[in-house]
Amino acid sequence: MSEIHDLGYKRYAGTRQEASRRWRVIMRNTIANGWQTFFRYKAWLGAAVIVTAIAAVFIFIATSKTWHLGHGIQTTFADMALPFALDLFAKIAFVLSLRLGATIIAQDFASGAFVFYFARSTRPIDYLLGKLTGYFLLVGVILIGGPLLVALMRIGFTGYKDVSELIPQLWLIPKVVAVGIVGTIAYTAIPLGFSAMIANPRYSLGVWAGWYVIAGSMATAIGHAMNLPLGALDIGHAFHSVTAYALGNPIGIFGQRLDDLPLAACLISLGVQSALAIGAIMVQLRHAQRSGVGGST
Amino acid sequence: MNVVELTDLSKNFALIKALDHVTAEITGNVIGLLGPNGSGKSTMLKCLLGLIPFEGSARVLGLSSATEGSAIRDRVGYMPEQEAFLSGMNAVELCTYAGELSGLPRTEAMQRAHAALYYAGIEDKRYQPVDGYSTGQKQRVKLAQALVHDPELLFLDEPTNGLDPRSRDEMLDLIVELPGRRGCSIILSTHLLPDVERICDHAVIMHQGALKFVGTIDELRGAYGDDTALTVEVKADAQKLADVLSAAGATCKVSSPVQLSVDLPPHTTTELVFRQARAVELQIRGIEVRRESIEAAFLRVIGVAP
Numbered sequence: 001m002s003e004i005h006d007l008g009y010k011r012y013a014g015t016r017q018e019a020s021r022r023w024r025v026i027m028r029n030t031i032a033n034g035w036q037t038f039f040r041y042k043a044w045l046g047a048a049v050i051v052t053a054i055a056a057v058f059i060f061i062a063t064s065k066t067w068h069l070g071h072g073i074q075t076t077f078a079d080m081a082l083p084f085a086l087d088l089f090a091k092i093a094f095v096l097s098l099r100l101g102a103t104i105i106a107q108d109f110a111s112g113a114f115v116f117y118f119a120r121s122t123r124p125i126d127y128l129l130g131k132l133t134g135y136f137l138l139v140g141v142i143l144i145g146g147p148l149l150v151a152l153m154r155i156g157f158t159g160y161k162d163v164s165e166l167i168p169q170l171w172l173i174p175k176v177v178a179v180g181i182v183g184t185i186a187y188t189a190i191p192l193g194f195s196a197m198i199a200n201p202r203y204s205l206g207v208w209a210g211w212y213v214i215a216g217s218m219a220t221a222i223g224h225a226m227n228l229p230l231g232a233l234d235i236g237h238a239f240h241s242v243t244a245y246a247l248g249n250p251i252g253i254f255g256q257r258l259d260d261l262p263l264a265a266c267l268i269s270l271g272v273q274s275a276l277a278i279g280a281i282m283v284q285l286r287h288a289q290r291s292g293v294g295g296s297t
Numbered sequence: 298m299n300v301v302e303l304t305d306l307s308k309n310f311a312l313i314k315a316l317d318h319v320t321a322e323i324t325g326n327v328i329g330l331l332g333p334n335g336s337g338k339s340t341m342l343k344c345l346l347g348l349i350p351f352e353g354s355a356r357v358l359g360l361s362s363a364t365e366g367s368a369i370r371d372r373v374g375y376m377p378e379q380e381a382f383l384s385g386m387n388a389v390e391l392c393t394y395a396g397e398l399s400g401l402p403r404t405e406a407m408q409r410a411h412a413a414l415y416y417a418g419i420e421d422k423r424y425q426p427v428d429g430y431s432t433g434q435k436q437r438v439k440l441a442q443a444l445v446h447d448p449e450l451l452f453l454d455e456p457t458n459g460l461d462p463r464s465r466d467e468m469l470d471l472i473v474e475l476p477g478r479r480g481c482s483i484i485l486s487t488h489l490l491p492d493v494e495r496i497c498d499h500a501v502i503m504h505q506g507a508l509k510f511v512g513t514i515d516e517l518r519g520a521y522g523d524d525t526a527l528t529v530e531v532k533a534d535a536q537k538l539a540d541v542l543s544a545a546g547a548t549c550k551v552s553s554p555v556q557l558s559v560d561l562p563p564h565t566t567t568e569l570v571f572r573q574a575r576a577v578e579l580q581i582r583g584i585e586v587r588r589e590s591i592e593a594a595f596l597r598v599i600g601v602a603p
Contacts, residue, residue: 016371113384120398121398293343
């Protein structure tokens with residue numbers, strides 16, 4: 001017999017965490033996994049910090065300078081800083097989804113991790129909650145935290161004569177948080193949905209990028225041609241429109257109109273796409289739970 | 298306590314009967330779960346872990362698989378046949394995560410992860426990413442992650458698959474020591490019958506969704522012989538003994554001048570051999586009950602001629 005090393009053994013007599021709370025372990029692992037290498041998350045968090053800093057500088061030094069946006073609209077640099085920053089935060093969230101979100105579940109498919117999860121007391125709902133919440137927090141730091149900081153600076157750097165001038169400005173905070181939550185849900189659930197539907201991480205990444213960039217642009221173009229709100233299918237376009245309605249900035253960073261889609265269509269599109277993505281994840285997880293352990297049936 | 302109790306367990310997939318009214322009480326330290334591909338082993342495992350619905354009743358460690366699947370999976374460790382790792386993790390992270398998912402507090406999970414990896418003999422590589430491990434090292438990590446949460450029952454699915462002879466020996470040594478060192482029972486699903494013969498004390502054989510045998514390995518191998526199939530060694534002239542035994546109704550086959558195989562007629566004992574040997578003045582040097590090989594016993598049980 002070969003030599004067996006044993007550090008000693010004692011049966012575990014302590015309490016076990018309730019099964020219904022173990023999704024937090026998966027959430028923590030999802031965040032730790034994102035934090036592991038520079039280009040998974042840290043780089044994009046750094047980009048968001050840079051955007052926030054630039055927005056702060058604009059707000060601070062160019063509070064009352066006028067900006068001609070085209071289409072006969074003019075505003076101040078300070079007022080445009082937040083919408084522009086949100087536009088850039090959304091782009092960062094998309095890049096983050098290419099580096100992390102669109103491959104998270106596909107990676108688990110490829111490595112056989114579902115057997116690892118479902119041979120234990122992990123339920124599909126625990127996995128779903130853990131992955132969604134973990135990635136939501138990562139995206140939320142950029143899409144909720146970033147805009148919130150910019151909004152706070154916008155409010156803070158503006159000189160007020162009295163409190164009555166300040167109070168209307170405070171409405172900016174819930175608006176920004178609401179927009180951030182809408183964006184975070186969409187930029188979390190939809191890429192995760194793609195990563196659940198296509199088990200190969202490279203393919204899921206490609207299909208998600210294709211859906212976001214190519215299918216989105218085509219939907220916008222067809223919508224323009226047919227005078228239908230099909231552009232709401234374009235996740236980026238729909239999110240910018242929601243931003244435009246919430247913050248009152250009808251023109252985008254490149255002079256494009258952002259309020260050409262009905263708000264309801266944008267919200268429905270983002271909501272339905274997110275719900276479908278979560279549904280797809282759940283279906284795949286239930287299948288993985290039944291078929292993974294002990295080989296396929 | 299029985300490790301597993303099955304009462305009328307059935308599972309159908311459309312028109313296919315994966316499990317057909319299986320009733321059994323399974324006990325033992327290391328239990329071999331045997332059966333050809335498609336015999337229902339995987340389906341039974343899924344039913345036992347409460348992963349799929351079924352008809353009838355299944356209890357594991359006294360818990361109902363139908364209603365307490367989650368509690369069962371907390372008390373059971375599973376070592377899969379296929380790779381089941383999380384990309385980018387090292388062995389310590391993986392086993393700690395496994396422990397936490399089974400409800401252990403983080404510190405406890407980490408301590409037990411180190412202990413399990415140490416037991417599995419992978420302590421020197423534990424901080425390297427699992428992706429880069431050899432097949433043998435991956436098997437050891439799979440064993441460690443199945444052990445980390447202190448299970449009372451281990452399901453091992455082809456644990457020696459892909460291992461070289463030395464690694465296979467080491468893996469079997471680790472497994473056979475577990476009941477004594479960790480106080481857990483083991484259900485070993487494998488196609489490698491020599492592994493079963495070496496480490497299992499009990500066997501469960503399934504074929505076409507039905508349970509064909511439950512019992513000890515000795516019962517499995519000895520059932521056919523029933524102590525009437527003997528190998529007899531004599532000092533000389535085995536043929537002479539064969540002749541007199543044949544005349545008394547036994548079936549004999551001389552394999553060498555000093556050795557013969559004897560199948561005694563029904564309702565007789567080894568006394569017949571001694572009596573006939575004394576009659577022809579032959580000295581018997583040894584008598585052994587001739588057991589079937591485990592391969593032959595397995596083939597007999599599933600109804601395939603060896």
